[in-house]
Amino acid sequence: MPTLDLAQRADLVAPQVLGAELCRGDVRLRITEVEAYLGLDDPASHAFRGPRGRAATMFGPPGHLYVYLSYGVHLAANIVCSPAGEASALLLRAGQVLDGEGLARERRGRPGLPAARLASGPGNLGRVLGLSLADDGAALGDEFVLTPARGPVEVVCGPRVGISQAADWPLRFWIPGDETVSAYRRSARAPRGDS
């Protein structure tokens, strides 16, 4: 029986969370894409400036959810990693709907969506799970349950999406070839890389 050790830095946890299953009520997802944020060491992390405001949750113990409002319109979920006080976390960027597709479609409210797009992208995944800000800080093992991958999973990594600071750190992890993985889009505010 494999185990999940969340009390280490998020980039080390990422390969274990890919392929793992996250269940909330009737909806079950297989996690296919995540991004690591490294707390005080990472200028792109909400936790970079310390345990203030919404980032306080990330400084708590591992195994809880950090849920935040993105661009004023979307709710995104992270799994808090590392021992309390370090504030690394994994942003859940995409998943495959394994159970509860009917409820997932109802929550998305867009008829005709391909199944692979239902939980593709952090905001869409949050919507499928029916997240609200009240879920911030929720402990895994209660309302939300995370189950390790059933077998070995292939993992690749690359630059993170949508951020302007440290955009080229290879902290986005995904399952290669999986159709649910979101499209890569570099932030318009990120410095141009050399070509």
Add this chain to the structure above:
DNA sequence: CCCCTGATTATCT
């Protein structure tokens, strides 16, 4: 396919 833009609010300057 690609690039651009509006929506909407917590947080920061």
Add this chain to the structure above:
DNA sequence: GATAATCAGGGGC
């Protein structure tokens, strides 16, 4: 007042 860990929709190629 400005920015942001996004998304969907519109226009162009």
